[in-house]
Amino acid sequence: MVQKRFAVALLAAAVGGCAQMAEKQPAPQDTSTETSETPAKVAVSSDLSPAEKALPPTxxxxxxxxxxRLDRHTNHPKVEDYITYFSRNEGYMSRVTERSRRYIFHVAELLEEANLPLELALLPIVESAYDPFAYSHARASGMWQFIPATGRHFGLRQNWWYDGRRDVDDSTRAAIEYFTYLSGHFDGDWELALAAYNAGEGRVRRAVERNRRRGKGTSFWxxxxxxxxxxxxxxxxxxAEVVSRADYYRVPLHDIPNKPYYAEVDVGTQIDLAQAAELADIEPEELSLLNPAFNRWATDPNGDHELLIPREKRDTFLAALAKLPKDQRVxxxxxxxxxxxxxxxxARRYETTVAAIRDTNKLRNNTIRAGKTLLIPSASGPSGQYAYAVDQRVNGGGSSGQGSKTDYTVRPGDTLWEIARSLGVSVRQLARWNNMGTGDTLRPGRKLVAYSTGDNSRTTRKLSYRVRSGDSLYRIAKKFSLDIGDILRWNKISKSSYLQPGQRLTLFVNSAGG
Structure with missing residues (x-):
């Protein structure tokens, strides 16, 4: 459970803002130019009748x-702009609501337990497009986009093996604790609380005080x-408005039943994730999407030892786990x-830690002698079975071999990057297989092919980085553990180019963050 401790200085820091990824929606104009066409101006009540409220949710x-519970301010120009955006971008809404299907029931459960508005269950769409692996230039990670310091403040453990900011349940509990605090601090004004979650409590408080001194209004607007x-x-x-009246706005919401998707299982000891997936009779990808906090090929040897398993596979997993001796779990x-x-x-060679080797071999210190033998925990499966592990990153062209073939039909709004990520291959591989350039325009309906390889891009995230005063290519590359050559290639600039403050650079970074 997240510990309840509120250090004012730390809470003044921003959670980290929205991850800037390919899936994120672009910001519309600040003022609506043709508000007469905005459907939100039509007065249609979304309230349920007493008879409907008496029935269980469908x-x-x-x-x-x-x-x-929130006032949606549907006549405000900025809200109208986004209503128009979401209602016109059916592909985006379909994708993000489909991506939420593993998590949103459990998010709603925790919010209801805390008596918070259920609009907050939609906030991971704004923060991360409901991607638990999302990572921003501010080093924010997970569905709720916690930066490292704020995550640690709310009890989200972060180490070589594990990053609790990506843990589905724990990060949601941390977000709920933070929102509970912010709501109380701003006297139940949820618009100010939401603003503080994004920009930082201190910044919002100072803006309120500045307006109060000047005799101006102190609402968010x-x-x-x-x-x-x-x-x-x-x-x-x-x-919230679009989801509330999805039929009216003709927005496709992925069909998600009102029931649990996963169950929590305490496995007791460290376990290889590929082996856990096999025991549960599920794909390794499914296990990783439910357990995105694990950075490596196995759970943290020092615990906690909980895994989320699809609910219908819980008994299968427990039965198989009971038959497996504990010393064979890795x-x-x-x-x-x-x-x-x-x-x-x-430790680097075997993708483990010095501490794990010392504990396993009962070593008192780091002294070792040539000729002696060590027992080393190591991954049981090929790298492809650990597609979301930190060390499974894209390296250029990747393998030249071709495995099983996958066909893909381009949909409206698709990009080569998104398709490559969904298929688990690099952009250059996908372009080469289809006789195209990485910058070619994709037309809806085009058929693409991809082949399975040992290379995977699922832990790499695209972000838009705004150059700050004093930045250099070297400093940016060092900050994100990138090669300067890659930054130059991605942005089609030369090494002698002068970076201007405010300039936007496209980066592809490791989603594990810091």
């Missing part, structure tokens, strides 16, 4: 609507806040120490 969207925050709150209110290799070896070089 699906998760019906359940959310019953728990909506009156404040001088960062442009991102000015758009952030209207986006959520517009989403694969062990015997390594004969060579002259010049150190525990750190051996």
């Amino acid at each position: 699906d998760i969207w019906d359940r959310l609507r019953r728990g909506f 009156d404040l001088d806040l960062p442009r991102e925050t000015q758009r952030y709150v209207p986006q959520l209110l517009a989403l 694969t062990w290799q015997r390594y004969k120490i060579s002259r010049g070896d150190t525990l750190s070089t051996i």
